[in-house]
Every structure is written in C-alpha cells, then in structure tokens.
Amino acid sequence: MITGKNFIGNKLSAKGTDTHKTFNPKLNVENSFDFHAATLEEVDEAVQLASQAFKEYRKISGKKRSEFLNAIADEILALGDELVQTYMSESGLPEGRAIGERGRTIFQLQSFANLVASENWKQNTIDEAIPNRLPIPKDDIRKTSIPLGPVVVFAASNFPLAFSTAGGDTASALASGCPVIVKSHSMHSGTGELVASAIIKAAEKTGMPNGVFSNITGSGRIVGVALVKHPKVKAVGFTGSISGGRALFDIAAKRPEPIPVFAEMGSINPVIITENSIAKKSAEIASTYAGSITMGTGQFCTNPGLILTIENENTNEFIKDLAEKATAIAPQCMLHPNIKRDFVSNGASVSSQSGVEVVAVIEEEIEANFAPTQVSTVSGTDFLTNPKMHQEVFGPFSLVVRCKNEAQLVEVIEGLEGQLTGTILAEEEDYANLSEIVDALQNRVGRIIFNGVPTGVEVCESMTHGGPYPASSDSRFTAVGVGAIKRWVRPFSFQDFPKELLPQSLI
Amino acid sequence: MITGKNFIGNKLSAKGTDTHKTFNPKLNVENSFDFHAATLEEVDEAVQLASQAFKEYRKISGKKRSEFLNAIADEILALGDELVQTYMSESGLPEGRAIGERGRTIFQLQSFANLVASENWKQNTIDEAIPNRLPIPKDDIRKTSIPLGPVVVFAASNFPLAFSTAGGDTASALASGCPVIVKSHSMHSGTGELVASAIIKAAEKTGMPNGVFSNITGSGRIVGVALVKHPKVKAVGFTGSISGGRALFDIAAKRPEPIPVFAEMGSINPVIITENSIAKKSAEIASTYAGSITMGTGQFCTNPGLILTIENENTNEFIKDLAEKATAIAPQCMLHPNIKRDFVSNGASVSSQSGVEVVAVIEEEIEANFAPTQVSTVSGTDFLTNPKMHQEVFGPFSLVVRCKNEAQLVEVIEGLEGQLTGTILAEEEDYANLSEIVDALQNRVGRIIFNGVPTGVEVCESMTHGGPYPASSDSRFTAVGVGAIKRWVRPFSFQDFPKELLPQSLI
Structure with missing residues (x-):
C-alpha cells in the first residue's frame, strides 16, 4: 500500500x-x-x-x-x-x-x-x-x-x-x-x-x-x-x-x-560498421539497429546514439534504410513529459548543427508523451569540428557519421569522450586490419561488443558497465x-x- | 652524473x-x-x-x-x-x-x-x-x-x-x-x-x-x-x-x-595498550616504543604519534619510563631545516593545548637540524574536547593519552580521523574482551598490528598501506x-x- x-x-x-x-x-x-x-x-x-x-x-x-x-x-x-x-x-x-x-x-x-x-x-x-x-x-x-x-x-x-x-x-x-x-x-x-x-x-x-x-x-x-x-x-x-x-x-x-x-x-555508445559489413549485410544491420535505437523508447544508457561508417557507394542507401526502418517502428511512450521535452530539444540541437542532415523523423501527430524517432547524418569532417554533436540525446535518436576513410574514423573515435560501450560490426576479412580501431575504441570505452548491439547489459561476473569519464x-x-x-x-x-x-x- | x-x-x-x-x-x-x-x-x-x-x-x-x-x-x-x-x-x-x-x-x-x-x-x-x-x-x-x-x-x-x-x-x-x-x-x-x-x-x-x-x-x-x-x-x-x-x-x-x-x-597511528599489558611488560614496551618513536628520526608515515592507555596505578610510571627512554636515544638529523622547523612548531602546538603536559624533551643543545625528541601526555577527557591534539607531528614525537576507562578509550578511537595503522598491545587474558576495541579501530584504520610496532611496512600481497581519509x-x-x-x-x-x-x- x-x-x-x-x-x-x-x-x-x-x-x-x-x-x-x-x-x-x-x-x-x-x-x-x-x-x-x-x-x-x-x-x-x-x-x-x-x-x-x-x-x-x-x-x-x-x-x-x-x-x-x-x-x-x-x-x-x-x-x-x-x-x-x-x-x-x-x-x-x-x-x-x-x-x-x-x-x-x-x-x-x-x-x-x-x-x-x-x-x-x-x-x-x-x-x-x-x-x-x-x-x-x-x-x-x-x-x-x-x-x-x-x-x-x-x-x-x-x-x-x-x-x-x-x-x-x-x-x-x-x-x-x-x-x-x-x-x-x-x-x-x-x-x-x-x-x-x-x-x-x-x-x-x-x-x-x-x-x-x-x-x-x-x-x-x-x-x-x-x-x-x-x-x-x-x-x-x-x-x-x-x-x-x-x-x-x-x-x-x-x-x-x-x-x-x-x-x-552519459554515453552515446559509438557503433563502427566496416565497409565489408555494409556491403554484405546492409539490410540486416539496418533492421537490427532500427530495433536497438528504438528499444525501450531509446531510454537506455547503452542506446546506440552514434554510428560510424566509411563513406562509399553503399553508405547512403544503408543510412536511408536504417532511418526508414527506425521511423517505421510505432512510436512509444517516454518516461515523463520532461524527458520528452529534453529529447525533442536535444535532438533538434544536434540536428541543427552545421552539416547535419535529418534523414528521417516521425512527423505525423503522435500521442502526447510519445517519442518521434529520428535518424540524422553528418560527414566525418563536420563531426570532427563540432563537439556539440557528441551530446547524448536520451531517446530514440542516432547520428550516422560518414567518415572519408579509416584514418578519419580512428580520429573520430579518439576525439570522443569516455563511453560505456563501443560496438564493431565487421566481417572475417576485416579481422587482420581491425587492430587500430579496436585499440582506439578500447581506450575510450568500458566494453566492446562484436557484431551485436550495445543495448542489453548482461548481469554476470565478466560484465563491465562503466567507462572513462563521463560514462x-x-x-x-x-x-x-x-x-x-x-x-x-x-x-x-x-x-x-x-x-x-x-x-x-x-x- | x-x-x-x-x-x-x-x-x-x-x-x-x-x-x-x-x-x-x-x-x-x-x-x-x-x-x-x-x-x-x-x-x-x-x-x-x-x-x-x-x-x-x-x-x-x-x-x-x-x-x-x-x-x-x-x-x-x-x-x-x-x-x-x-x-x-x-x-x-x-x-x-x-x-x-x-x-x-x-x-x-x-x-x-x-x-x-x-x-x-x-x-x-x-x-x-x-x-x-x-x-x-x-x-x-x-x-x-x-x-x-x-x-x-x-x-x-x-x-x-x-x-x-x-x-x-x-x-x-x-x-x-x-x-x-x-x-x-x-x-x-x-x-x-x-x-x-x-x-x-x-x-x-x-x-x-x-x-x-x-x-x-x-x-x-x-x-x-x-x-x-x-x-x-x-x-x-x-x-x-x-x-x-x-x-x-x-x-x-x-x-x-x-x-x-x-x-x-597524514597519520598519527594510534597504539592501544591494555592495563594487563602495562602491568606485565611496562619496561619492555617502553624500550620498544622509544625505538619506534625515534626510528628514522620519526619521519615515517607509520610513526606511533598517539598512545592510548587506561589510567591506573602503573600508567604514570610507564609514561615516564617511555619518555625517558625515548629522549635517551641520541638525537638524529632531520631531512631538511624546514622539516625540523615544522616539527618543533607542531610539537609545541600540540603540547601547548590545555591539559597537555610535556613528560620529557631533549633540551640540551643539539646540532642544527637534529630533532629534539619529545613525549607528552594528556587525559582522555581533555583529548576528547580538542581535535588540535589529533594533528600529526612529523618527527620523533608521541602523545600518550590516559583514558579513564575502556568506554572512554573507545570513544577516543571513534573520534579519530582515518589512519594508516592502529596497534593493540594486549595479553592473552584480554582476548575475550577486545572485540569493541578491534571493531572501533578497524573502522578507522587500514591495518591493525597486534603486539608489535606500526613502523616497518612489509612489501607483500597482504599489505594494506592506506586507510580512511585523510590517511x-x-x-x-x-x-x-x-x-x-x-x-x-x-x-x-x-x-x-x-x-x-x-x-x-x-x-
């Protein structure tokens, strides 16, 4: 009682x-x-x-x-x-x-x-x-x-x-x-x-x-x-x-x-997707990540708020697919009107930065405290110049960064604040060339997930839920x-x- | 070179x-x-x-x-x-x-x-x-x-x-x-x-x-x-x-x-001596502690700066013996003139507090940067009223507190800031009654020594050199x-x- x-x-x-x-x-x-x-x-x-x-x-x-x-x-x-x-x-x-x-x-x-x-x-x-x-x-x-x-x-x-x-x-x-x-x-x-x-x-x-x-x-x-x-x-x-x-x-x-x-x-939980991974599994990754971004109305500390790709002929299609699939999922209720208010204003703040393009957002009328899922994108070069894009948008939001090459991708990782998790989506043929990405990511996060999603934190002895400041x-x-x-x-x-x-x- | x-x-x-x-x-x-x-x-x-x-x-x-x-x-x-x-x-x-x-x-x-x-x-x-x-x-x-x-x-x-x-x-x-x-x-x-x-x-x-x-x-x-x-x-x-x-x-x-x-x-490393221990081993403890107080010119973080006793017919004699033995040890050089200066002024500061009596101090002329060993004493009641007596005097100095009973001794321990070490000198017949002292001390220190001296920090896996703030x-x-x-x-x-x-x- x-x-x-x-x-x-x-x-x-x-x-x-x-x-x-x-x-x-x-x-x-x-x-x-x-x-x-x-x-x-x-x-x-x-x-x-x-x-x-x-x-x-x-x-x-x-x-x-x-x-x-x-x-x-x-x-x-x-x-x-x-x-x-x-x-x-x-x-x-x-x-x-x-x-x-x-x-x-x-x-x-x-x-x-x-x-x-x-x-x-x-x-x-x-x-x-x-x-x-x-x-x-x-x-x-x-x-x-x-x-x-x-x-x-x-x-x-x-x-x-x-x-x-x-x-x-x-x-x-x-x-x-x-x-x-x-x-x-x-x-x-x-x-x-x-x-x-x-x-x-x-x-x-x-x-x-x-x-x-x-x-x-x-x-x-x-x-x-x-x-x-x-x-x-x-x-x-x-x-x-x-x-x-x-x-x-x-x-x-x-x-x-x-x-x-x-x-x-806070944590924006960067996800790195290799070129091979997008080439082979674009649609599958888009579906999986549409689910991860919107899971629990995006209100998890391990929500994937930042997705890092290398720009090539497949990238735009992948981003469009991800954004459409995420916004196709029925909007869900947020915890409180204040959480909804902050979600909308923080999402707008990131998306209004120079170079950021909103790929898809739920725009139809939705119930009062439900979240309009949003996926935006920006080039690696723009991302590197503006730390405002690093801010956590608590809710179903993700920013996809298109890096011009692997060196820039590593530079983006090294410039991030501390994070709870990092995720790498890669194919077997990538293994021999992943060490620089793994090293850079390891120095910025508490846990790296391989070919999975960061949402879902297993309660077990080997779990690390924590990371460099401010994670x-x-x-x-x-x-x-x-x-x-x-x-x-x-x-x-x-x-x-x-x-x-x-x-x-x-x- | x-x-x-x-x-x-x-x-x-x-x-x-x-x-x-x-x-x-x-x-x-x-x-x-x-x-x-x-x-x-x-x-x-x-x-x-x-x-x-x-x-x-x-x-x-x-x-x-x-x-x-x-x-x-x-x-x-x-x-x-x-x-x-x-x-x-x-x-x-x-x-x-x-x-x-x-x-x-x-x-x-x-x-x-x-x-x-x-x-x-x-x-x-x-x-x-x-x-x-x-x-x-x-x-x-x-x-x-x-x-x-x-x-x-x-x-x-x-x-x-x-x-x-x-x-x-x-x-x-x-x-x-x-x-x-x-x-x-x-x-x-x-x-x-x-x-x-x-x-x-x-x-x-x-x-x-x-x-x-x-x-x-x-x-x-x-x-x-x-x-x-x-x-x-x-x-x-x-x-x-x-x-x-x-x-x-x-x-x-x-x-x-x-x-x-x-x-x-900082740490003043309290040493508790039971009545039985003083009754049986007064002279031996005085010799051992005269050595520990002056060891390395008292310039160890584990130097015994505070000795807690329960006042009875043996206490005064023990304190006098300890003070005489400590000041009988030839004075030694301090690390630097500034260290000597702080030692003298901090020792004087503690000894000038109300109720503190200097039992013995080396007063004859000594070499420029050598330390005049000093042992002072105060009642538990006075000690409890004045936290200035808790301050570390870095050098060959110790303050002996005469508590009126075990309850007061426990109160003194509980009122101390965090310490690196605590030491208990006790006899077998004390074992059954030591739990309150051990508990109180454990909550204030990182290591308890039994029938020994705090100086000397073994480098081994089981060592704890640390303790509650400000130790x-x-x-x-x-x-x-x-x-x-x-x-x-x-x-x-x-x-x-x-x-x-x-x-x-x-x-």
Missing part, C-alpha cells in the same frame, strides 16, 4: 509539508498519491540510524546478509500486481518490461546473495610469518575486504526497479555490509515506496538492525544534497545525467572528508555484475593477530 | 631559468648542483610524449614490461656509491638507511616485475555464451584489466628512493602499462635525477617507447599543478602532507574530466604491496569477440 511517506529505518515518517505527485505519461495525467519530501531533520535521522546500524551490520555474517537479500527478492515478488501496475502508471513502460525488469532486479539480488554466502569475493590473502628471515623477520599479514559505511543510492529515472530502490547499487552495497539510504526518484515515488516496504519487511523478517535501509523522498535537489554532505555518509551511487552526476561528485569532493561517488552518467565518474569500477560490490569496500590487513581474534575466513 | 636538468622522455632538457639547490642537513650547507625547474612548455612536452608512448606501451606484453622493471632495478644498483652518497647528502639519513631503502626499492621493482610476468594479476574472467538460454541467449563476455593512461607521481620527502622516482607508485604504474611522469622532490633532486637516468637507461636497453618515463623538476607548486591539470594525464600518485595531497585532490576533482588521485597523507584520499586501494597496481587500471569487457582478436590470456 502506498502511503506517500518516507521510510526512516523501519518507521513511516512524513514530517514535511512539501509534496509532489507522480505522472502517468501514457494517460497524460497526474497520479493520485501525494509524496512528502523528507525534512532535513528526517534526512539526519535516517543517516544517524544508518550509522548506528553499521556498527552491527558490518559484523553480520555473509550468510545472514545473503538471507536478507534473498528475502528482499521474495518480498518484491510478493508485492504482485500492485507493483507492476504502479510501475506502469509512473513510467509509461509496458507490462512486459515491468515484469522483465522485476525479474532482473530479483536476479541481481540473488546474484549478490550467492556471492556473499561464501567469503571468496573478499579476495582474502595470507602472507605467513617468516621468523628467521634476514635481515629482519617477516610478520604474519592477512588481508580481507571491509565495508566503507552508510551508502546513499540515487534511483534512476529509466529503470524504476533494476537501477533504483532495490537495484544493483542497493543490492551490492547491502551485500558488502553497508547500510543504504535511497534517494527515491521523484518520477516513480510510488514504485519506490512499494519496493522500500519490501526491503523493510525483509530486514525485519531476517533480523537486520533498524536503519540498515531508509527510503527518502523529495522532488528537488535539497534532500539529495543534504544526504551527500552528511558527514556520516561514506559513499554514493548514482545513475542518471552528466549534469546530475557531476553535481553530486563536486559536492562529495568538496566535503571536509571527500567520499567516493560512483556515478554512471562514469570512476572508471576503475563496474556498476553491473557482481564486481559492483568492490565500489563499497576497502582492503584491510591484520598483522600478527592471534588466531582467536581473526575472522574465521582468515585462519 | 648529475646535470641539474629534466628528463623529457629520454632527452635532458633545461629550458627554464629558475633553479634551486638541495640542502645537506647534516653539514647544514647547500649542495652544489643547480636544478632547473621545468618550464610549462617542457611539462606539456613530457605529457604529450607520455600520451604518445601510451599507445604503444599499453600493448607491450607483461613479459616485456617485466624485463623493463628488472632492468630499472639493475641500473639503480649500477649507480653504485654515487647514489648512496647523493642520497645521504640530500636527506641527512645514514648510509645503512640509504642501502636498506635502495634494497627495498629494488625489491618493489622486482615484485611488480614478477607480478606482471604472468597475467594472473588482471583477474580475467570468462562467461561463456549460452545460445539456447531463455528468454534470450547469453552473450560471451570476457573481462580483463587495462591501464588508465599517463600517471603523474609526486616523489615523497621522507623516502628519497622507495616512495620517490622509482618507488612503489612508479613501479606499479609502469607495471600496469601506464607511462609515468615523476615530479621530483625538490629536497632530493640529485637523487631523483640519478634514479631517473637509471630508468631511462633501462627503457632504452629494453626497447620501451620514448616518453614512457619523464622526470620533472621544480621547487614550487607551478610545475606540479600544471601536471595535474594537463588533460592527457589520467591519474596521480602522491605521498606527503595532508595539505599537499588535498590541494592536488581538489585540482584533479575540478578538472573538466576529473581524474583519480591516490594520495597517501589516504581513496581508502579502496593500497599504496604498498602488489595490490597497488589496481590504482592504475580499469575493468574492460570483450563481448562476443572472435578468438582471433582476443588477447591471448582471454582465450
């Missing part, structure tokens, strides 16, 4: 008078619930509780934390249709996506539950003493990983479940032994509250300390800024825009005690896959400790 | 007119060489060369990089007595220390050479494809670690070899595949140039690209700031003061593309031990790559 209140630990609380409603973009109407922004007093209360809970929670065994995570998964499923309906009403996304994303969320929670049920993830090492070493004896030193402290997680607009309240950031931080305070996303506060209630139920059922989780609401910046500035918060997870992520990064860096911010931000604020970590737990822990060494006092896993 | 010039890649260069000399603190005279501060043009040239070299260096095999690191070690040894004499003349440290630190430096280089001779350190993982998985097939995803790009290393004042030109930061960054630009420490520019010449020789002998290493001189902030601001620099390593490290951190965080700064900064700027990494390589790399994934194009170690 949605109450519109914050969870300060396991207590519902609504001391504030500022309220906001969420919006149903498909029906183009406000939803009915009033959500109470947390007061600064409530923010402080949540952090103090988290800090208190940390003393106990960091010592709870991995096995118990694993039970907690599995219980969260169960309680989310137990929310049943209310969660699915709320999700749809607050995002405009279809039922299949709601159920699929819930499945992904549950899988993530269970993956981290499996991970921390044993101690292997801590990468413990033991260097035994060498008492007779010369010139001085070697001490016994044993290393493990320990949690940083309370983590603030900012929910993402585009994944109301999998990158939000109980998403990958929350699951990995709770798994590591860090209490979590979620700043709920104001576009889907109802979905957020339902999931928060599931986490609180799971915490109570599995005997976790009060304060291990809180859910904080607020539609402006005040609440989020207060959370990041709070001296007892020790790390931040964020998924969203470059401007939002950078603002939090700057606040965290200016604290008396700076704290790490793991922000997964993420710290490329040394991944936001997806079990490796995400490393963001919230630090190495710790015991020197010459008696066995009686060592953790079991270090003996 | 010392020339007083910068190494811009493998070329000696001295375009600037600003010069400085180093200082022999033992003789209390300037050394003869003039060192030319790099111009901003030379700084840019070094970074451009490094960026160019990175394209090739990141693809050079671990085996070849291993040969390079081993060759550096050999060339440093080949510098022979000139290096030892220069080291002594620029630091006031004795010959035994020079030779010992050279050994440590060589061991570090060889450790990283061993590490990267195989690919294990990259923590490669492979998730094979599951083409028939439902509802969608699983892609083949393989993860490895790749280097960030050119790294700037700031040499430390207190370890002219092991934490300087070819110290742990340089060795780990070169091992990872990152070119290195060292900002030489102006107190030991001659030692720095000699070591730099060894690195350049080794690079040439093993066929490394020009620009893989540069050595930049300058006595003020200008050169260092320009290096950290340069857009082609991708990470920074620093060992030194909190103010210096924080200044670099702030500059790096404000860049259009923020970069990671790994700064190992280091990013507690998620260690600066000592082979784990230090993780600071300079990021995870990278290949998705559905043909075997022909995968790195050998991922097949």
Whole structure:
C-alpha cells in the first residue's frame, strides 16, 4: 500500500509539508498519491540510524546478509500486481518490461546473495610469518575486504526497479555490509515506496538492525544534497545525467572528508560498421539497429546514439534504410513529459548543427508523451569540428557519421569522450586490419561488443558497465555484475593477530 | 652524473631559468648542483610524449614490461656509491638507511616485475555464451584489466628512493602499462635525477617507447599543478602532507574530466595498550616504543604519534619510563631545516593545548637540524574536547593519552580521523574482551598490528598501506604491496569477440 511517506529505518515518517505527485505519461495525467519530501531533520535521522546500524551490520555474517537479500527478492515478488501496475502508471513502460525488469532486479539480488554466502569475493590473502628471515623477520599479514559505511543510492529515472530502490547499487552495497539510504526518484515515488516496504519487511523478517535501509523522498535537489554532505555518509551511487552526476561528485569532493561517488552518467555508445559489413549485410544491420535505437523508447544508457561508417557507394542507401526502418517502428511512450521535452530539444540541437542532415523523423501527430524517432547524418569532417554533436540525446535518436576513410574514423573515435560501450560490426576479412580501431575504441570505452548491439547489459561476473569519464565518474569500477560490490569496500590487513581474534575466513 | 636538468622522455632538457639547490642537513650547507625547474612548455612536452608512448606501451606484453622493471632495478644498483652518497647528502639519513631503502626499492621493482610476468594479476574472467538460454541467449563476455593512461607521481620527502622516482607508485604504474611522469622532490633532486637516468637507461636497453618515463623538476607548486591539470594525464600518485595531497585532490576533482588521485597523507597511528599489558611488560614496551618513536628520526608515515592507555596505578610510571627512554636515544638529523622547523612548531602546538603536559624533551643543545625528541601526555577527557591534539607531528614525537576507562578509550578511537595503522598491545587474558576495541579501530584504520610496532611496512600481497581519509584520499586501494597496481587500471569487457582478436590470456 502506498502511503506517500518516507521510510526512516523501519518507521513511516512524513514530517514535511512539501509534496509532489507522480505522472502517468501514457494517460497524460497526474497520479493520485501525494509524496512528502523528507525534512532535513528526517534526512539526519535516517543517516544517524544508518550509522548506528553499521556498527552491527558490518559484523553480520555473509550468510545472514545473503538471507536478507534473498528475502528482499521474495518480498518484491510478493508485492504482485500492485507493483507492476504502479510501475506502469509512473513510467509509461509496458507490462512486459515491468515484469522483465522485476525479474532482473530479483536476479541481481540473488546474484549478490550467492556471492556473499561464501567469503571468496573478499579476495582474502595470507602472507605467513617468516621468523628467521634476514635481515629482519617477516610478520604474519592477512588481508580481507571491509565495508566503507552508510551508502546513499540515487534511483534512476529509466529503470524504476533494476537501477533504483532495490537495484544493483542497493543490492551490492547491502551485500558488502553497508547500510543504504535511497534517494527515491521523484518520477516513480510510488514504485519506490512499494519496493522500500519490501526491503523493510525483509530486514525485519531476517533480523537486520533498524536503519540498515531508509527510503527518502523529495522532488528537488535539497534532500539529495543534504544526504551527500552528511558527514556520516561514506559513499554514493548514482545513475542518471552528466549534469546530475557531476553535481553530486563536486559536492562529495568538496566535503571536509571527500567520499567516493560512483556515478554512471552519459554515453552515446559509438557503433563502427566496416565497409565489408555494409556491403554484405546492409539490410540486416539496418533492421537490427532500427530495433536497438528504438528499444525501450531509446531510454537506455547503452542506446546506440552514434554510428560510424566509411563513406562509399553503399553508405547512403544503408543510412536511408536504417532511418526508414527506425521511423517505421510505432512510436512509444517516454518516461515523463520532461524527458520528452529534453529529447525533442536535444535532438533538434544536434540536428541543427552545421552539416547535419535529418534523414528521417516521425512527423505525423503522435500521442502526447510519445517519442518521434529520428535518424540524422553528418560527414566525418563536420563531426570532427563540432563537439556539440557528441551530446547524448536520451531517446530514440542516432547520428550516422560518414567518415572519408579509416584514418578519419580512428580520429573520430579518439576525439570522443569516455563511453560505456563501443560496438564493431565487421566481417572475417576485416579481422587482420581491425587492430587500430579496436585499440582506439578500447581506450575510450568500458566494453566492446562484436557484431551485436550495445543495448542489453548482461548481469554476470565478466560484465563491465562503466567507462572513462563521463560514462562514469570512476572508471576503475563496474556498476553491473557482481564486481559492483568492490565500489563499497576497502582492503584491510591484520598483522600478527592471534588466531582467536581473526575472522574465521582468515585462519 | 648529475646535470641539474629534466628528463623529457629520454632527452635532458633545461629550458627554464629558475633553479634551486638541495640542502645537506647534516653539514647544514647547500649542495652544489643547480636544478632547473621545468618550464610549462617542457611539462606539456613530457605529457604529450607520455600520451604518445601510451599507445604503444599499453600493448607491450607483461613479459616485456617485466624485463623493463628488472632492468630499472639493475641500473639503480649500477649507480653504485654515487647514489648512496647523493642520497645521504640530500636527506641527512645514514648510509645503512640509504642501502636498506635502495634494497627495498629494488625489491618493489622486482615484485611488480614478477607480478606482471604472468597475467594472473588482471583477474580475467570468462562467461561463456549460452545460445539456447531463455528468454534470450547469453552473450560471451570476457573481462580483463587495462591501464588508465599517463600517471603523474609526486616523489615523497621522507623516502628519497622507495616512495620517490622509482618507488612503489612508479613501479606499479609502469607495471600496469601506464607511462609515468615523476615530479621530483625538490629536497632530493640529485637523487631523483640519478634514479631517473637509471630508468631511462633501462627503457632504452629494453626497447620501451620514448616518453614512457619523464622526470620533472621544480621547487614550487607551478610545475606540479600544471601536471595535474594537463588533460592527457589520467591519474596521480602522491605521498606527503595532508595539505599537499588535498590541494592536488581538489585540482584533479575540478578538472573538466576529473581524474583519480591516490594520495597517501597524514597519520598519527594510534597504539592501544591494555592495563594487563602495562602491568606485565611496562619496561619492555617502553624500550620498544622509544625505538619506534625515534626510528628514522620519526619521519615515517607509520610513526606511533598517539598512545592510548587506561589510567591506573602503573600508567604514570610507564609514561615516564617511555619518555625517558625515548629522549635517551641520541638525537638524529632531520631531512631538511624546514622539516625540523615544522616539527618543533607542531610539537609545541600540540603540547601547548590545555591539559597537555610535556613528560620529557631533549633540551640540551643539539646540532642544527637534529630533532629534539619529545613525549607528552594528556587525559582522555581533555583529548576528547580538542581535535588540535589529533594533528600529526612529523618527527620523533608521541602523545600518550590516559583514558579513564575502556568506554572512554573507545570513544577516543571513534573520534579519530582515518589512519594508516592502529596497534593493540594486549595479553592473552584480554582476548575475550577486545572485540569493541578491534571493531572501533578497524573502522578507522587500514591495518591493525597486534603486539608489535606500526613502523616497518612489509612489501607483500597482504599489505594494506592506506586507510580512511585523510590517511589516504581513496581508502579502496593500497599504496604498498602488489595490490597497488589496481590504482592504475580499469575493468574492460570483450563481448562476443572472435578468438582471433582476443588477447591471448582471454582465450
């Protein structure tokens, strides 16, 4: 049941008078619930509780934390249709996506539950003493990983479940032994509250300390800024825009005690298509990429926003085919009127740059918050002169660059900002000549996909979801896959400790 | 041979007119060489060369990089007595220390050479494809670690070899595949140039690209700031003061593309001594700690600057004994007149706080740059009211806190800033009651030593040299031990790559 209140630990609380409603973009109407922004007093209360809970929670065994995570998964499923309906009403996304994303969320929670049920993830090492070493004896030193402290997680607009309240950031931080305070996303506060209630139920059922989780609401910046500035918060997870992520990064860096911010931000995910690939598979690639560009209304961080080709006699036909196929796909609803507004204005901004030509755009009248898919094109020479064309257009948009040769294509890649992904579409006869492209791309991205699409981020150990700035604020970590737990822990060494006092896993 | 010039890649260069000399603190005279501060043009040239070299260096095999690191070690040894004499003349440290630190430096280089001779350190993982998985097939995803790009290393004042030109930061960054630009420490520019010449020789002998290493001189902030601001620099390593490290951190965080700064900064390394321990081993502990406080003239980042006791009938006698034994050790030379000046003023600042009593200090006339060892004491109640007593006094100084009971001792620990180390001196009968102290300490430090001294940092896999801020700027990494390589790399994934194009170690 949605109450519109914050969870300060396991207590519902609504001391504030500022309220906001969420919006149903498909029906183009406000939803009915009033959500109470947390007061600064409530923010402080949540952090103090988290800090208190940390003393106990960091010592709870991995096995118990694993039970907690599995219980969260169960309680989310137990929310049943209310969660699915709320999700749809607050995002405009279809039922299949709601159920699929819930499945992904549950899988993530269970993956981290499996991970921390044993101690292997801590990468413990033991260097035994060498008492007779010369010139001085070697001490016994044993290393493990320990949690940083309370983590603030900012929910993402585009994944109301999998990158939000109980998403990958929350699951990995709770798994590591860090209490979590979620700043709920104001576009889907109802979905957020339902999931928060599931986490609180799971915490109570599995005997976790009060304060291990809180859910904080607020539609402006005040609440989020207060959370990041709070001296007892020790790390931040964020998924969203470059401007939002950078603002939090700057606040965290200016604290008396700076704290790490793991922000997964913008990406245009360049796709390189070789001449051989277009020559052989033009129609197939156009169909596949029409699907990838419009998938989820283009609202994925791995959406292919930039396609790099080498201009020859086949290029124009390919671009036309891609644009027609993309705009032939029925337009879909965006997350919120503001997202639609930004999509239209950012798309227009890129397409109005000198040399950019709109190849196709849905121009017929469409429903209020639905997205008019757009494909534009520009020459490599023009692209190289104007970094405004690098900006992310969040939604079903792609810019196809026609490079005059491979050298220019490599120059384009080298001039890009950091990206989550890069994709190469190539034929076997290209393999011998791809090393320059692979090298240049590798230095700009976190993951390269071969003959596939960047959309779809597998949750597995080998996944890297992150990349050089501004794809993420710290490329040394991944936001997806079990490796995400490393963001919230630090190495710790015991020197010459008696066995009686060592953790079991270090003996 | 010392020339007083910068190494811009493998070329000696001295375009600037600003010069400085180093200082022999033992003789209390300037050394003869003039060192030319790099111009901003030379700084840019070094970074451009490094960026160019990175394209090739990141693809050079671990085996070849291993040969390079081993060759550096050999060339440093080949510098022979000139290096030892220069080291002594620029630091006031004795010959035994020079030779010992050279050994440590060589061991570090060889450790990283061993590490990267195989690919294990990259923590490669492979998730094979599951083409028939439902509802969608699983892609083949393989993860490895790749280097960030050119790294700037700031040499430390207190370890002219092991934490300087070819110290742990340089060795780990070169091992990872990152070119290195060292900002030489102006107190030991001659030692720095000699070591730099060894690195350049080794690079040439093993066929490394020009620009893989540069050595930049300058006595003020200008050169260092320009290096950290340069857009082609991708990470920074620093060992030194909190103010210096924080200044670099702030500059790096404000860049259009923020970069990671790994700064190992201040620490007072609390030592907890239980009542049982003092009751049984008072004299022995006093002797051991008199040695640890004065070791290397107290100029170690792990120097025990804070000793926490519980006040009872034995405490005063222990403190008196410790102070007398520490001040009975012959005073030793400090690194530089400025270091001596700061030691005296910081020691006086702590000792002048309300409630602090100087137990013993060397008051007789000593040589110009020698350190007057000092031990002071204060009650736990006074300590808790005044954070000025937490400040690091770099040199042979320790403050003994007399807590009224264990609860107050835990409160003191919880109120401390982050530390590199904590030490517990305890007897077997204490083990059952130590958990609160261990927990509190673990949350404030990177390493706990049991019944030992914090000075002496073993170079091994299980070492953590780092800790919560301000011990280091990013507690998620260690600066000592082979784990230090993780600071300079990021995870990278290949998705559905043909075997022909995968790195050998991922097949």
